[in-house]
Each structure stands twice: as structure tokens, then as C-alpha cells.
Amino acid sequence: MKKVFFLICSVLSCVSVMGQVDRVEPPFWWSGMKNPAVQVMLYGKEIAKYDPDVKGLDVADVHRTENLNYLFITLNIASVKAGIFEIRLKDGDDLVQTIPFELKERKSNSAHRKSYDSSDLIYLLMPDRFANGNPAIDSHPDVIENVNRKLDGGRHGGDIQGIIDHLNYIEELGVTAIWSTPLCVDNDEKYSYHTYAQSDVYKIDPRFGTNEDYKRLASELHKREMKLVFDYVTNHWGLTHWMMKDLPTYDWIHQFPGYGQTNYRTTTQMDPNTSQYDYRYCMDGWFVKSMPDLNQKNPLVLNYLTQNAIWWIEYANLDGFRVDTYSFNDKEAIAKWTKAITDEYPNFNIAGEVWMHDQAQMAYWQKDSQVGAIQGYNSNLPTVMDFTLHDAIMEVFRVEKPTWNTGIIQVYENFVNDFLYPNINNILVFAENHDTPRINELYPNFEDYQLAMTLIATVRGIPQIYYGSEIGMKGDKYRGDGDIRRDFPGGWQSDSSTAFTAEGRNETQNRYFNFSKKLFNWRKSANVIHQGQTTHYLPEDELYVYFRFMEGKAVMVILNNNKTSKELSLDRFTENLKGFQQGKDVLTDAVIKLGHKLTIRPKKSMILELEK
Template structure:
């Protein structure tokens, strides 16, 4: 009996000793530019072991930290074909092993084409878009349960709901989907936005599985659509397993513990800024529930690089949108961005740089003429054009033009395009999930929606639309974020209004959708809009005229923001009209004789394809 107890004790001890709770990344791929991979092993006192690996693969480094539950093992996978490797851990006479797979890579994966100005990006929040699988509305392993009656609660939208409605998005004319984050967020409440992630290798079970996310990308690719993942480099959630048992004290920014960001992003390049102010911008936390990651720690930075590359390869992603890009350690985030674009030379990444000055936004774009002054390069291909968004947010209520009000705001915004390295790679938008709803600002004035969409879809850059605006959805940000993130009508069983179908839309929803569908689908094949030169004219009487043109085609856009009709004298635009004699309006189909003045009604626009 005593012998049996001793054997049982040894078995239990060996099992406990051998336990690995986490291995990240869970596998890797052959033929990667990043061939040196740092595999993180997490388990009770894992660092007490020596480690070796099979098949003559070289371990180039083993890093231990002050926390014995972590071991970082770097291996060189260069020229290692797809196979299953075996890590062996030994502590005295006790050994155990863990398989690590090198998977075969998709053909031409490195050369994948990303999103660009030929695309229209559809931004959605998965929890609020459509519930395709009611069985995963709550998860026994995650704290917050579904409660659709709570505006800021989990409502049950998921990956299956997106897949079920891809045909709707495709019919609308959008070619890419940017979904807000889908990795696990185990906060006790307000977790539906998923920006406080608790596991960045795992899709939140209330959205589905990793395989479901991979299937979403595959279903989109069947439709020639692109999937853009929302990536958060600046912070995780306080429920993240690595925050609960930190690998190193400086994995997160410590003050010690929490300190609030001052949100003053100008300190990142202000030559007069105090070091304290710069530190509290970069290192301060957004909120107490979002611990701030320290990208200047090489272990942290490498972890984030590997995770980002892993998701691209695993899910076959087409792009990244990076949250709060300019709050990161500026040198660290540049290395992160460069590592990804070195691996995928044509991969596009757009960063959120929420500033209200073109020079300050430009600073963060790759090869910025502004950042060059300080010998800085973020390597970030695309930035979000918040100054253009600012104009969209008030100009259509400015009926009486002045020196500073009315359509001159668009003109002045574009006059600063010389500050950017690549204006075709700016993300332009009327609104997003953090701003006021366009239709709320303009009290669902359909004419003003038409004006906004006309400019958005014919302007330089990559247009992004926000889910539901195409059917007239509104929402008051003054009532809280949940009001601008309402459920899409028809996405839940029992919804009396199903705006996903033509027959289910109200007359008002149909008016919005039909217009949006027409203009977005027209834009799809218009290379002159995607990459053509922009020439604009100083607005007169609140009427803004600009041309998109290349060697073979020209489009004339006329936007009358005045409440009165106006006569447009075409001789004013002779340098662009040249030998063109007529123009056909994309929206109405009406032909206009360019030898005569054009009469345009108040609060209306024309998109003329010149002949």
C-alpha cells in the first residue's frame, strides 16, 4: 500500500511538473522571413528546466525572467520544412515534452495584395451586427453574459452573423471589412467592444472560434473581398492572463501601477515638450482596465510582432487597422510596423492617429516629409484622415459660406495634401465607431447624406463607411457610446425590421441603401477615382467643383452646399474641361452640355463622367 501511494505521488508530481499552460505562438510556418522564433512557454516553475529540441533545429537563445513561470526559447526555423518538432524539458531525472508544428505556408503568401484606394471599407462591430449563432451568446469561461436589454452589454452578434450577411455587404458595394477586435475580452462588463483583450491568440468564444474567423476570411475571399483585423498594440485588458502573472515587471508601464495618459500626442514630436509630458502620453494608461504595454521591452515587442504575423498567416488576412497608433512607444511601434511590412511587402496597415492638424497626422505616415525633419520613420503605410472627417462633421449645416465656413473647409483641407507622402493611402470617412453618427448630426437629412457620400466616394484616399449608415441609422454620442453602436435591424431573430433584405427595408431605409449601392458599385471599377489626379477650384457661393482625371478619363464633381440653386459657368474650368463636350451624371443618368452653363439645385451634387 505504501509503495502504491509513493508511485501515485510521483505520478501526480510529474504531471504537475510537466504541465505547460500556454505555448505561444502555438505553431509557426516554413519559409518565413522571420525565421528566428521566440516560443513562450508558461507553466508552474517552467524556468527550472533545461530545454532541447529535435531534428537538429538550433536553439539560439533561452531567456528567463524574474518570474519562474515563463521561459522564452528562441529557435532558428530557416530552411526547416513543415514538420512537427519536439521540445524536451528536463529537471534532474524528470523530463517531459511538447510538440511544436512548423506548418506549410500558403503559396505566394508573402506577396498577398492588401487593401488600397480601389476598395471601400465597411466598418462593423461584430457584437452589434448580426447574431448567427445563439448558442455562443454567453460562454461558461467568460465573465460577461449576453444581455441585449442592456445598451452597453453583450448583445450576441458573432462571426456567423457576419458570414450570413456577406452577400448584403457585397451587394452594397463594399469590398473590404474592418471589424473591431475579436480576440478574447474577459472584462466583467462593457466587453462588447473587445478593445481590452485578455488573450490575443484566441478569438472571443462569444464571437466563435479561431476556425470560424479563418472561415470568415475564406468566405470573403470567395467574393473578392478583404478582411482587415483591428490590432491593438498599445494596451491589453486587465483580465489578460499575462497581466495577472507578469513575465517581467516592465512588461507593462508602471508608475508603479496605473497612471492616466494625458492624451497629448503632440508630445511625441514636440521639440519643446518636457520628458514628463512625453512619458505620460506614451506610457500612461487609457483607463485603469487597460494596462499599457511597454513596446520598448524587447520581449514585449517581439511577442507583438510574432502575434501579428501569426494572425496574417493563420487567418489569411488582407490588412490591419491599428488602434491608438500614436500612443505607442514611437521607436517600438516603428519596428513592429517594419517587421510586418518586411514580411509582407504589399500589406497595408492603417493607423488611428486622432489629431486635428495635417502636419501632425502626416508625421505618422511612412516616409513623411514632416517626420523626416526629426529623422523618424514610422513605416506605417496609411493613416486616418481625421481633419477631413472634421470637415464632414459640420460643413453641410453651414448654408452661408464665409471666408472660413462652408465648402472652403474641404478646399483648405486638401490644400495641405503636400504634407503627406501618399494621399491615395489615407483612410477617409464620415464617421466611425468612436465619433458622432453622420445621420444624427444632420438629423437624417437625406440630401446631406448624399452630399457627404458624393465627396467620400470621389475624393482621394480609401473610403470607409460605418455599418448602418447606408440604411439611415443614427445614434446620439451624447447618450454614450452604446447609442452610436446600436444593433443592425434584422440581425436578430424576432427583429420586426430586417434591413438586410430589400423587402424588409422601410421606405426610408430603401432610399438610403439604393443611393449608397449605386454610388459604391459605380466607384468599384473607376480607376480614375482610385488613383487619378485631383484638381479642385476655390468654392464660389458654397459650390465646390473638383476633377479626378488621368490620361484616359476625367470625372467632374459639383457639390452645391447652398440651399439655393446656382448656375455653373463652365468657362471657369476650361483647363480641365479641354475638349470634353458633355458629361453624364452618374446619379441621375442625365446628360449635360458642357458648352452651356450647368444649373444645379440647392443641397445637391453631380458626378459627371466627361465625354
């Protein structure tokens, strides 16, 4: 029996003319790429019946699938100069259609672009909730869901122009890179604002702006020597993606047949005792019912995703990726995807969302991991996210009665396992993100915010902060994701006040902002934090002390997790304090003589730049 590969219907309504090509993806490419070939996908009614040739380019391969509406043409572009070429579809000797395909001139030194690293501070924002710079595009005839700011889970109207309008604010805070949640089209009827269920991965959602607007955002950031991180989704698309109505192959997505729910247990990816049933439903199951799971084992799918990622890097001049649900992908295929990108861009950083709660399991996913090597696996992923540190931060500052293994010791124990990671400075550290509880909701006291931010700003790795927390913004996870993704005050013309300026912020907001600004701007030039080694000491009486040091420079960090002042004896820190006479407190500018004892106020942190 012939396989039925249609998920929803057999032919898109827009495909009506026999032999007419309606889509070309990628829409153009670049000369001078390391990979000497590009695979061009054509889509149109029964175009697979025709034979393609390309004037001026060698056609290395033509691939047809069971769906006659697709044609995959591999072009050899090695040593080919930029220009516009003609893809000609022929029916015997008859020319049916000519499709222009451009190879653009690649930017100078594009392959060796600098990416984000431990010297950066990343600001995570959700465009729909940050600022509305162009109210004229809040709703758009090409997509279904209209703006409804009264609905937590609705579209609120934030856009790319809103980000550009407030780059001064972000830069003033001390941020050096922006990670924006996805911006490609999401044409769901509801909850489309988060844009993780994409329906066209070559096009910016028109409610956010245009592809050119996104390029302009990158350009404006680069003028400030700031970076743009693209949130890439390899694991799934949205059910409204245009291909889902007419799949290129039955196995373009994982089918059970149709929908099958993931079990979310990504530990099955390395569990030597797991059942094949559980393994399959973790990796192949759909993240949610509206997000079909892509089958990267299919070479056409993997190549499509690889080329799309490279296309965005070249087109928008990107500085890095964060990859959503990294550990839900086919692990062999995602390793190939990652390697293909880092082969093309050797300095390009990619942070994978590996949401696990054990350091060995997370380290498994970092490039060149000895943990992964036990099973002969290398993900090629430069950066993983430190979810175990996040787990600790979610708890430690509200422990009322610390015990042997609760309280600030939980932070200490996280760093005990740093030996598991092959590149400890390439770990993304964070207190919260767009999927987690807001720290200012968990910890309504400013002092706890200080402790959390001091921690992530001074430990190894790449710190990431979440928009709005720097002004004390709250949000209750139990009320739904919409509440932890509140609108930034002042981002809309109708807002009664703005937190983008000192004059517009209230006293509490300025207190949060001024502390954050001082801390993060200091970190920008603190090489000892970016590249230094760490020595930490077992916490005593909820006092945690650690040192960052390199080549005669040293910083002493003290966290007092008590509601009372504590006296800290300095004698046990001699190995790190030897030769230093005083320290300048980064947070207060006070110069402190280093005697035998030091008094730390309740719920306070100190960052001492040590001086001889």
C-alpha cells in the first residue's frame, strides 16, 4: 500500500499552476563558502516532473521524493564568483520556467567572525514584551492572531524597532550582547507571541518587522560593539509551517503516525539501560501537539536546517546562536548540524538548552566531553547552560534553617563538579530565563537580588540576565508564562510611566537599576573574571567566599546569606590573600584594610579588588 505522506492536505491552496515554482529555499546564497555545494529546494505543483539545469553552475545532484511538488537541486559553487544564475526547468526540450538564483559576495572575514564569550553579558528579552516601536504592524493581514495586550498569552505588539529604540538603555546597563527569543513567523491562532512554533524559517514575523529590520538591529548593535544572538529551533516547527500542509516526505517529521507526545526524559539519551520505546518517545515525540518534531535523521531535513542556520548568520551578520531544546534532537544528527556550522565559522559560539539537573548529564553535551566520550559521543556544542546553578539559585536565598546540604552550600557544591566540563569558561550562567520563575517574585527583597546577581557576574562562565529584573520586575510562574513575560514599563506609548530613563523610574526601580549598572559595567573590563581561575572555600555559617585570580590580579567575593551581620575571620584565606594589604569594594567604592576580621552586613555581597 502506498504511504500517505500528507499531514493535513495534499496541496497548498496557493499551488495551482502546473510547473510554477512558488518557493525557492534558500532564496539566495554566497560565493566563497567553505562548503563547495548548496542544495536548493524548489516547491511548486508537480515540478519534480521536470529536469533542471543551471547556466554557469554545475548541477551535482537532483533529488526527487515521493511528493512531486518538491525538487532538491545540489549546485557545485566551488570557486564560482558572485552573480545571478538561471535555474531552468525543462520538459524535454521545452523550457517550462526560469528561476533566478543569486550568489552574493561574502563579507570580508565572515568565516572568522568573533562570537560571544566569557567577557560578555547577555541580555535575554522577548521582543513582543519589550517595546512597541512601530504600532502600525501590531496586527498584520498575512498572519492570524491580532494584538491583544489585555491577554497575558496574547500578542502585545513589541517589535524589532522597539529593541532598536532602546539600545541606549541596554548599553547603559552594561550589556554586551542581546539574545532575543525567536523572531521568525509563527502563524498560530493563539500564543504566537513566543514564536517557538515557527511557520516560515526564512522570514521575520511581520508583526515584529521585516528581514531588513532584523539586519538593521544587528548593524546598530555592531556600531556599539555589541552582539546579536539568534535563538534557533532545530527540534520542531509549528503545525502551521507551510510545509506541514504538503510534506516533502512522509518522514520529514516524526510520525507515530501523526502526533506522538515526547516524555521529556532526555536522560534516555545517555542511559545505557533505557528501553528503545522510551528512547524513541523522548527524541522523536512532539514537544507539544502544535509543534511537529523534525526528523533530522532524514538527510534532506538536516541539510535544510543546516543551510537555514548558515543563511541567517551570513544574511543578518549574526554573532552567535542559542539553540532551543538541544537535547531533544536526534543526538547524532544535531552533532553534525553543530559541526557544520562551527566548521564554517570556527569562532562561532552556540549555547544549547540542555535542561537537566545533574552536572554529569549536562557535561555530556559539551564539545569534547570525556563524559560523552565514554559512549563515543561528541555533540560539538561549544556551550551548555548551567541549569544546576540555576536550580541552586532558585532555593538558597530563601532557606530559613540551613542544614548540612541546604543553604549556600548548594552553590558551593555546584562548582565542585566543574571538572566534568571540558571548557568551564564556556558555560552559560543565569538566575532565570523566559521559562523559569522570576527571581524577584521568589525573592522580593532587593538584598537577595544583589546576592544572585553578584554570584552570576563573578563566577566562571558567560552570564545571562533576563529583561526587566534589573528594575525589580516580578512575575508569577504559577499564573502562567504570560505573567513571567510582562511588558517592560515604558515600552508602549500608552504606558503611564517609563523605566527606560532614570527620571521615569521610581525609587525602587532606580535602586535595582543603579546596582545592576554598577556591577555589570565593572564586569565588562574585569579580565580576572573573564579568564581567571577560581578558588572557593567551604561555606561557614552561611558565608561563602571565593577568589578569582590571574597573573597578580585577584578578586575576593563574599556572600552573606544571613539576615544578620556576620564577622568573617580572614586567617583561613591566607593562601589567596598573601601579599595583598587592602581591597576596593566594587559595589561601594570603599577601600578596606585587610586585617584579621571583616564584618559583612546582613544579606550583603562584597566584591573586593585586592591591592598590594
